[in-house]
Amino acid sequence: MSYIKLLLVEDNVLNQKLINLTLSKYGFEIEVANNGKEALDKLKDNHYDIILMDLMMPVMDGLETTRLIREQEKETGSRNIIIGLTANTYDADRDKCLKGGMDEYMTKPFDIKQFGQIVSSFGFEMSKV
Structure with a gap:
């Protein structure tokens, strides 16, 4: 069975x-990763199939982190799937x-x-292990 590599960027x-x-x-x-800065550090040395990104975090929030990831992707030619994660349910x-720059969004x-x-x-x- 092959695993899907996921980076969970969440401070809680x-x-x-x-x-x-x-x-x-x-x-x-x-x-x-506990915040966006840690996520960027991990992305330097690792590839992830999916990034699950909290929006509200200390040090660097999810939107700023996503913006920086997308800038890096322009140089590398790769693209990460980024799913935003937030407690807010507003359409905004x-x-x-x-x-x-996130690909999708889900609520907590x-x-x-x-x-x-x-x-x-x-x-x-996804397969049940």
């Missing part, structure tokens, strides 16, 4: 544990995510069914 330890526990059952290999937040609490629909739209297959 409880959310990290919940998402990690949930996704590890579905064929994901997960690394965690969804628009902000998509206009900010983390919903495995919604996440499954999103990742399958990008051609990934």
Whole structure:
């Protein structure tokens, strides 16, 4: 079985544990970054199939991190799938995510069914391990 490499960029330890526990059952290999700066550092040395990016974090928020990732991609020619993650359910937040360079958006609490629909739209297959 091949694992899907996912970078979870989330500052809340409880959310990290919940998402990690949930996704590890579905064929994901997960690394965690506590903020955008840590995510950028991890991206220097690693490739991830999907980045799950919290919007509101200390040090560097999700929108700024996404903008910097997209700038780096112009130089490398690669493209990461970035899914925004936020507690806010406003349409304006969804628009902000998509206009900010994210590929998709989902709200907290983390919903495995919604996440499954999103990742399958990008051609990934989640399988129960």
